[in-house]
Amino acid sequence: MASITVKNLSKTYEYHKKEPGLWQSVKSIVHRKKLFFTAVKDLNFTIQEGELVGFLGPNGAGKTTTLKMLSGILYPSTGEARVLGHIPAKRESALQKQFAIVMGQKNQLWWDLPPMESFLLNKDIYEIDDLAFGKTLDELTNLLNIKDILNVPVRKLSLGQRMKCELAAALLHDPKVLFLDEPTIGLDVVSQKNIREFLKGYNRTKKTTILLTSHYMEDVEALCERVIIINHGKLLYDGALKKLVDTYIQQKILDVTFTAPVEKERLAHFGGILQYEPEHCVLEVTKEKTKENALAILAELPVDDILINEIPVEEVIRKIFTTQPLAENK
Amino acid sequence: MLRKYFNLYKTCIANSLSYEAEYRYDTLIKLFTNILWIGMMFITIEVIFSQTQSIGGWNKGEVYLMTVFWIIADEIFSMLFSKNLFGLSDLITDGDLDFYLTKPVAPLFLVSTRFLNIGGLYRLLIEGGILGWLLWHFHFPITLPTTLAAALLLLLSVVIDYSRVLIGNTFSFWFLRFDNINDVIGALSSVGRYPLSIWPRTFKIIFLTVLPVAFSGFLPAAAFVGRAAWYLLAYAVVFTIIFFYIAARFWNFALRHYSSASS
Numbered sequence: 014m015a016s017i018t019v020k021n022l023s024k025t026y027e028y029h030k031k032e033p034g035l036w037q038s039v040k041s042i043v044h045r046k047k048l049f050f051t052a053v054k055d056l057n058f059t060i061q062e063g064e065l066v067g068f069l070g071p072n073g074a075g076k077t078t079t080l081k082m083l084s085g086i087l088y089p090s091t092g093e094a095r096v097l098g099h100i101p102a103k104r105e106s107a108l109q110k111q112f113a114i115v116m117g118q119k120n121q122l123w124w125d126l127p128p129m130e131s132f133l134l135n136k137d138i139y140e141i142d143d144l145a146f147g148k149t150l151d152e153l154t155n156l157l158n159i160k161d162i163l164n165v166p167v168r169k170l171s172l173g174q175r176m177k178c179e180l181a182a183a184l185l186h187d188p189k190v191l192f193l194d195e196p197t198i199g200l201d202v203v204s205q206k207n208i209r210e211f212l213k214g215y216n217r218t219k220k221t222t223i224l225l226t227s228h229y230m231e232d233v234e235a236l237c238e239r240v241i242i243i244n245h246g247k248l249l250y251d252g253a254l255k256k257l258v259d260t261y262i263q264q265k266i267l268d269v270t271f272t273a274p275v276e277k278e279r280l281a282h283f284g285g286i287l288q289y290e291p292e293h294c295v296l297e298v299t300k301e302k303t304k305e306n307a308l309a310i311l312a313e314l315p316v317d318d319i320l321i322n323e324i325p326v327e328e329v330i331r332k333i334f335t336t337q338p339l340a341e342n343k
Numbered sequence: 344m345l346r347k348y349f350n351l352y353k354t355c356i357a358n359s360l361s362y363e364a365e366y367r368y369d370t371l372i373k374l375f376t377n378i379l380w381i382g383m384m385f386i387t388i389e390v391i392f393s394q395t396q397s398i399g400g401w402n403k404g405e406v407y408l409m410t411v412f413w414i415i416a417d418e419i420f421s422m423l424f425s426k427n428l429f430g431l432s433d434l435i436t437d438g439d440l441d442f443y444l445t446k447p448v449a450p451l452f453l454v455s456t457r458f459l460n461i462g463g464l465y466r467l468l469i470e471g472g473i474l475g476w477l478l479w480h481f482h483f484p485i486t487l488p489t490t491l492a493a494a495l496l497l498l499l500s501v502v503i504d505y506s507r508v509l510i511g512n513t514f515s516f517w518f519l520r521f522d523n524i525n526d527v528i529g530a531l532s533s534v535g536r537y538p539l540s541i542w543p544r545t546f547k548i549i550f551l552t553v554l555p556v557a558f559s560g561f562l563p564a565a566a567f568v569g570r571a572a573w574y575l576l577a578y579a580v581v582f583t584i585i586f587f588y589i590a591a592r593f594w595n596f597a598l599r600h601y602s603s604a605s606s
Contacts, residue, residue: 086444
């Protein structure tokens with residue numbers, strides 16, 4: 014069953030242009046030029062129940078706008094979004110009780126109070142009964158390891174601790190759909206990993222549908238089998254992350270260390286030289302020829318060590334963003 | 344439904360108490376500045392009445408009464424709502440309103456009631472004491488009907504204050520950083536501390552309709568001393584309902600125009 018369906022969804026913002034300078038400011042009070050900016054354009058996708066999908070795109074691609082339309086914060090300009098069969102813009106509590114949104118750059122916890130007080134507020138907002146609340150809270154505090162900080166004012170928590178509490182606050186009502194907008198932003202490597210592991214386990218055990226945006230490719234690689242990529246509000250790719258690499262990347266990377274110096278000329282016919290030092294080089298080789306070339310290098314050159322690497326996903330995505338528009342996807 | 348909001352309000356009170364405990368000294372300092380503020384208002388009255396016996400047909404005791412009723416109405420309003428409503432502009436510019444819109448609860452409820460200024464209770468007690476002393480000092484006759492009428496008008500005036508501030512701050516959906524509207528609203532509302540009769544006819548009408556600021560001090564005091572006609576009371580009830588309705592409609596209208604701040 015589809016949890017989320019998006020059909021021809023578009024959002025156009027109205028904004029005003031103002032030239033810099035005092036006089037222009039005065040002028041802009043009297044007369045402003047009205048401009049329109051299309052943040053999301055004709056977007057289509059479907060997400061099935063229990064999927065964990067990465068939603069990728071550079072800054073300003075329209076990811077957050079889409080998430081906001083899916084959670085009913087913004088009205089779409091045209092097109093339709095449906096979450097669990099409801100239209101989010103109607104802001105019906107029947108839907109609101111079944112989803113949650115966490116934004117890494119905003120906090121919904123009460124700043125001056127311990128997280129527990131915000132949890133209790135959510136308990137009333139979502140009308141969670143005492144028994145279920147106790148059970149869920151127990152689970153979440155154990156999984157996220159936040160038992161000790163429940164009664165410390167939020168402003169005294171570290172960013173990582175706060176993010177864990179934000180997640181707990183959003184999950185107390187056991188949502189069927191979860192929107193995560195850069196949940197790991199600004200976190201250190203360890204905290205990122207903790208959040209990632211938590212999300213992975215949570216999605217597996219609860220079958221919660223999760224749509225996640227992140228700029229950290231480790232997040233995406235660790236969590237998402239499927240990614241949706243957009244840029245300038247338009248869909249670029251929708252499909253398996255693995256296939257994305259297969260489809261768009263024809264090369265592999267050979268990282269070779271030598272026991273004695275090797276001239277650059279002897280390497281050129283194996284593939285593109287990305288990096289060269291007399292005793293170490295990095296080569297870009299087409300996939301079909303990888304094995305063949307690796308064997309040849311081992312046979313012909315004084316090799317100490319050879320590594321065959323995939324081009325990192327981050328690089329793949331960067332390529333997609335910079336070399337668009339792309340051919341037909343899916 | 345009602346039970347849910349009742350529970351929610353209870354949690355808001357509990358959270359506000361916990362906040363109060365966190366910032367205990369704030370309460371003390373505010374108590375002190377509040378007393379200074381009341382003192383300033385009383386000095387103004389003393390200065391005026393050192394020059395004259397009455398203003399607009401009202402004597403010193405009656406003007407004192409207006410001021411104290413006004414202070415009490417203002418205190419009740421700020422205890423219940425002010426920190427919330429005055430923060431609306433910030434909620435909108437920072438985009439934190441987003442969260443309110445995704446929760447199964449009327450956004451206006453959370454926006455209005457989330458934070459109660461519990462420390463206001465101490466001040467309310469002191470102000471009640473001042474009222475008692477005033478009644479005794481100026482020998483105001485106390486009857487049940489006039490007391491009830493004054494109390495009713497005082498409550499209505501809190502609703503009017505709420506609606507007025509809500510309308511003013513709802514404008515921040517269009518004009519971000521619109522919080523200085525609250526200085527204007529505050530300055531205007533002090534009209535309620537003086538007899539309405541000092542104003543020309545046009546202003547009287549304005550202060551009872553489009554800029555309803557005469558309700559919080561003047562009207563309850565007039566009712567208390569038996570100088571408010573019954574139809575004025577009836578008018579206050581009807582007007583409050585209409586005004587609140589307008590404020591709520593305006594809020595809903597604005598919510599539809601909310602475009603949210605960027606991530």
